[in-house]
Amino acid sequence: MDIASALDGFEHRDWDTDPDGEVRMAVVGLGNYGRNVSVPAIEAGDYCTFTVGVSGTPETRRAVADEYGVRTVDYEAYADGAAVEGYDAVYVATPNSLHLPHVEAAATHGKGVICEKPLEVTVERAEQAVEVCADAGVSLMTAYRMQTDPVVRRLREAIGAGELGTITRAFGEFSYNVLGGSRGLDQWRLDADLAGGGALMDVGVYPLNTTRFLLDTDPVAVQGVTRRSAPIEAVDEHVDFQVVFPEAVGNFAATLTGHPSAVLELHGTDGLFRLRDAFQPRRERTLVVETDTGRAVFEDIGRDETREEFDYFAHCLLTDRRPEPNGQDGLVDVEAMLAVYESARSGERVTL
Amino acid sequence: MDIASALDGFEHRDWDTDPDGEVRMAVVGLGNYGRNVSVPAIEAGDYCTFTVGVSGTPETRRAVADEYGVRTVDYEAYADGAAVEGYDAVYVATPNSLHLPHVEAAATHGKGVICEKPLEVTVERAEQAVEVCADAGVSLMTAYRMQTDPVVRRLREAIGAGELGTITRAFGEFSYNVLGGSRGLDQWRLDADLAGGGALMDVGVYPLNTTRFLLDTDPVAVQGVTRRSAPIEAVDEHVDFQVVFPEAVGNFAATLTGHPSAVLELHGTDGLFRLRDAFQPRRERTLVVETDTGRAVFEDIGRDETREEFDYFAHCLLTDRRPEPNGQDGLVDVEAMLAVYESARSGERVTL
Numbered sequence: 001m002d003i004a005s006a007l008d009g010f011e012h013r014d015w016d017t018d019p020d021g022e023v024r025m026a027v028v029g030l031g032n033y034g035r036n037v038s039v040p041a042i043e044a045g046d047y048c049t050f051t052v053g054v055s056g057t058p059e060t061r062r063a064v065a066d067e068y069g070v071r072t073v074d075y076e077a078y079a080d081g082a083a084v085e086g087y088d089a090v091y092v093a094t095p096n097s098l099h100l101p102h103v104e105a106a107a108t109h110g111k112g113v114i115c116e117k118p119l120e121v122t123v124e125r126a127e128q129a130v131e132v133c134a135d136a137g138v139s140l141m142t143a144y145r146m147q148t149d150p151v152v153r154r155l156r157e158a159i160g161a162g163e164l165g166t167i168t169r170a171f172g173e174f175s176y177n178v179l180g181g182s183r184g185l186d187q188w189r190l191d192a193d194l195a196g197g198g199a200l201m202d203v204g205v206y207p208l209n210t211t212r213f214l215l216d217t218d219p220v221a222v223q224g225v226t227r228r229s230a231p232i233e234a235v236d237e238h239v240d241f242q243v244v245f246p247e248a249v250g251n252f253a254a255t256l257t258g259h260p261s262a263v264l265e266l267h268g269t270d271g272l273f274r275l276r277d278a279f280q281p282r283r284e285r286t287l288v289v290e291t292d293t294g295r296a297v298f299e300d301i302g303r304d305e306t307r308e309e310f311d312y313f314a315h316c317l318l319t320d321r322r323p324e325p326n327g328q329d330g331l332v333d334v335e336a337m338l339a340v341y342e343s344a345r346s347g348e349r350v351t352l
Numbered sequence: 353m354d355i356a357s358a359l360d361g362f363e364h365r366d367w368d369t370d371p372d373g374e375v376r377m378a379v380v381g382l383g384n385y386g387r388n389v390s391v392p393a394i395e396a397g398d399y400c401t402f403t404v405g406v407s408g409t410p411e412t413r414r415a416v417a418d419e420y421g422v423r424t425v426d427y428e429a430y431a432d433g434a435a436v437e438g439y440d441a442v443y444v445a446t447p448n449s450l451h452l453p454h455v456e457a458a459a460t461h462g463k464g465v466i467c468e469k470p471l472e473v474t475v476e477r478a479e480q481a482v483e484v485c486a487d488a489g490v491s492l493m494t495a496y497r498m499q500t501d502p503v504v505r506r507l508r509e510a511i512g513a514g515e516l517g518t519i520t521r522a523f524g525e526f527s528y529n530v531l532g533g534s535r536g537l538d539q540w541r542l543d544a545d546l547a548g549g550g551a552l553m554d555v556g557v558y559p560l561n562t563t564r565f566l567l568d569t570d571p572v573a574v575q576g577v578t579r580r581s582a583p584i585e586a587v588d589e590h591v592d593f594q595v596v597f598p599e600a601v602g603n604f605a606a607t608l609t610g611h612p613s614a615v616l617e618l619h620g621t622d623g624l625f626r627l628r629d630a631f632q633p634r635r636e637r638t639l640v641v642e643t644d645t646g647r648a649v650f651e652d653i654g655r656d657e658t659r660e661e662f663d664y665f666a667h668c669l670l671t672d673r674r675p676e677p678n679g680q681d682g683l684v685d686v687e688a689m690l691a692v693y694e695s696a697r698s699g700e701r702v703t704l
Contacts, residue, residue: 168579168590168610171523171603175619223575223701225596227520238520240601242577242592249577249592251523251603258520259623259642267527271611290611349575349699 009154010287010301015312019047023314026052026087026111028078028102030060031188032181033116034093037281039068041306042091047314052087054078054102079105089113089317091143091310095194096201097121103129107136114141114313114323117205118337119330121196126334130327141313141323142330146210146278148312149305151285155266155273156214164291165270167215170243170250172207172264174279178256185231189256198235200226200337204254206279207264208243209333211250213325214266218332219243223349224340232256241340244349281306361506362639362653367664371399375666378404378439378463380430380454382412383540384533385468386445389633391420393658394443399666404439406430406454431457439463441669443495443662447546448553449473455481459488466493466665466675469557470689471682473548478686482679493665493675494682498562498630500664501657503637507618507625508566516643517622519567522595522602524559524616526631530608537583541608550587552578552689556606558631559616560595561685563602565677566618570684571595575701576692584608593692596701633658 025042027034030053042050053064053072061072073082079101090106092099092115099120106113113133119142120126133140146152159167176199178189188194189202212218224241237257243250262279265272271291277283284300316323339350377394379386382405394402405416405424413424425434431453442458444451444467451472458465465485471494472478485492498504511519528551530541540546541554564570576593589609595602614631617624623643629635636652668675691702 165610168607169525169592169605171525171605173521173523173619221577223577223594223699225573225575225594225601225701227601238601240521240594240603242575242594242603244577249579249590249605251592251594251605253521253523253601253603255520255619258517258619258621259644261619261624261642267525267607267610267613269610272613290613292611347575347701349577 009157010151010298011303012150012154013308014153015315017315017319019315019318021047021318023048023089023317024051024087025049025310026054026078026083026090028054028090028092029094030055030064031093035060035064037306038091038093038310041304042310043068044304044307045311045314047311047318052083078102081109084109084111087111089314092116095188095191096196097194100125100129103140104132107132107138110136110138112139112317114143114310115330116143117209117330118196118201118334119327120334121201123331123335123338126331130331133327139316139323140327141316142325142327143309144209144213144325144329145281145305145309146206147213147325148308149302150308151275151287151302152210152214155275159214159266160216164266164268164272167248167266167268169248169267170207170211170265172211172250172278173253173261174203174206175255175258175261176203177258177260178202190232190235192234195235197337197341198228198232198237199254199256200236200239200241200340202256203279204239204241204252205333205337206262207252207254208250208336209329210264210279211243211266212332215245215248217245217247219245219336219352221349221351222336222339223343226341226344239340243336361509362503362650363655364502364506365660366505367667369667369671371667371670373399373670375400375441375669376403376439377401377662378406378430378435378442380406380442380444381446382407382416383445387412387416389658390443390445390662393656394662395420396656396659397663397666399663399670404435430454433461436461436463441465441666444468447540447543448548449546452477452481455492456484459484459490462488462490464491464669466495466662467682468495469561469682470548470553470686471679472686473553475683475687475690478683482683485679491668491674492679493668494677494679495661496561496565496677496681497633497657497661498558499565499677500660501654502660503627503639503654504562504566507627511566511618512568516618516620516624519600519618519620521600521619522559522563522617524563524602524630525605525613526555526558527607527610527613528555529610529612530554542584542587544586547587549689549693550580550584550589551606551608552588552591552593552692554608555631556591556593556604557685557689558614559604559606560602560688561681562616562631563595563618564684567597567600569597569599571597571688571704573701573703574688574691575695578693578696591692595688
């Protein structure tokens with residue numbers, strides 16, 4: 001990897017054509033992540049702005065309306081088309097198993113959608129989300145923020161150019177301490193019906209999807225094991241899973257407890273890279289690249305990938321392009337993750 | 353982890369009681385590793401010395417006799433008891449599927465044995481090696497050099513004392529470029545009959561056994577996949593395998609091609625460590641420890657663990673103790689590795 005060009009690339013928006021205009025965003029679901037991570041990222045964007053908030057909680061609607069001077073409505077009003085004249089596109093950040101109706105509402109209103117991962121909690125529901133947007137002719141982006149992270153995008157370019165040879169193996173893990181915040185056990189991520197799964201659905205999807213993006217490939221088989229222990233009772237606290245790709249195998253893990261950590265490694269015939277602090281939102285990352293010519297360490301690289309994510313989505317709408325992490329991309333991961341759960345139960349490798 | 357005591361521990365021999373005497377070693381198998389790594393380590397030892405060489409190659413016997421001034425014999429003579437008065441113990445470093453007869457010969461001659469990993473290539477043969485030594489009342493140590501590495505031993509102490517909380521997950525990989533040397537494809541490590549397997553048997557055993565040693569635990573189930581590509585035809589070029597322990601899961605990988613690398617990570621409820629250059633012989637290591645109190649990096653730590661290995665073995669003989677990585681320890685890994693191969697073939701998780 002050419003060090004100077006690599007460093008340069010870690011800040012670069014390879015997709016940005018500097019279009020005119022701005023996309024007005026409705027944010028559906030104003031929980032902690034939506035309100036405290038995504039809304040500020042939308043507000044900071046060059047090509048998007050936050051204009052309508054949707055929440056089921058009256059206090060949240062009032063507080064967000066006050067703080068941002070936007071219109072806020074409840075879920076029913078949003079579904080009925082309230083405020084449709086006030087936004088151009090929709091960001092869905094509700095619990096996972098509620099994504100589909102909100103995506104459907106957006107499609108019905110003719111609005112493009114960026115929907116949080118996982119796209120939905122069953123293959124059928126994820127397929128419906130894809131179909132309804134296709135039928136309505138609106139864009140559907142799965143909110144894979146790592147795909148717009150300039151560090152990840154530069155790595156993808158380098159890998160595609162063969163700078164590490166043929167990639168034969170990936171390692172990835174994301175340890176997110178879900179009980180570390182103020183909510184304790186009272187949160188939808190620990191509710192099997194709302195979340196559709198635990199560590200795998202919430203954070204395991206990051207190493208899976210980011211590896212797929214970097215290698216531009218889809219899984220052919222998976223196997224894995226899940227574990228849980230008190231006080232986590234309803235969903236997988238830990239998942240360890242192998243994903244067989246046509247030319248590589250990914251060894252991935254995720255957990256909802258324990259010491260926070262997030263790493264992605266790709267090993268190739270001519271070298272490897274290791275990305276530290278790989279998946280935490282808005283975190284600067286450390287990249288280690290090793291090849292025959294030596295070892296290079298890049299510290300504190302990148303830029304706020306949640307801002308990149310919303311600007312990328314808005315840029316797609318403004319320039320009439322389809323976002324790359326589309327609904328199909330989200331669907332492939334839902335299929336793979338549900339196959340991991342099936343393998344964990346049956347003890348058998350599951351072919352996709 | 354207390355930084356000062358940790359640093360101190362990275363050079364410390366916790367087992368050394370400074371006994372008198374010296375163990376005279378016969379080295380059975382003088383291929384590259386035996387001759388160029390192990391013999392110098394034995395010669396450098398405080399408690400052992402190289403006195404008899406066993407090789408099937410006349411040129412090797414002559415050259416080693418000249419270089420070290422030792423007696424050298426062929427395999428037949430060794431089996432028949434030639435030179436038994438000239439050595440106290442035996443180190444077996446032949447191809448894997450030839451370990452058993454040489455261990456049997458040593459036991460017959462009443463000599464303790466340190467045998468290279470894997471102990472043998474089938475469970476039955478590994479069991480026989482254990483039994484024949486038990487019946488003869490001689491020590492059998494499986495040559496797991498990592499178990500005598502002072503860095504690994506200090507980590508084991510810290511983990512046992514709960515300094516990282518409960519360990520829930522391990523990651524480990526060892527990429528050894530078997531074609532990188534002068535022998536090309538003409539070597540026993542690529543011969544299925546002689547090696548009993550490829551990447552898993554040769555290098556995958558390192559993360560497996562070292563994790564078992566650090567956690568003081570045995571596997572309860574395994575699953576995995578193997579791959580190979582030209583020019584490697586007879587054994588696994590790559591292996592990716594999961595090992596389920598009672599309280600943790602290990603995600604391990606090994607390869608005989610690609611960019612060299614060796615890493616071991618253990619993640620606990622209160623922290624994690626990452627050991628870089630973890631398994632290469634006689635390499636200084638880098639250790640990263642992360643806990644709630646911060647991140648510490650220890651660079652260029654440790655001491656020649658092959659010398660430690662032989663001195664530890666000789667020390668056991670001199671002090672009439674049984675070496676900890678005994679034959680049973682080697683047998684457990686043979687069982688686990690063969691179960692990984694079974695899982696790779698069947699697609700099913702194998703319970704042990």
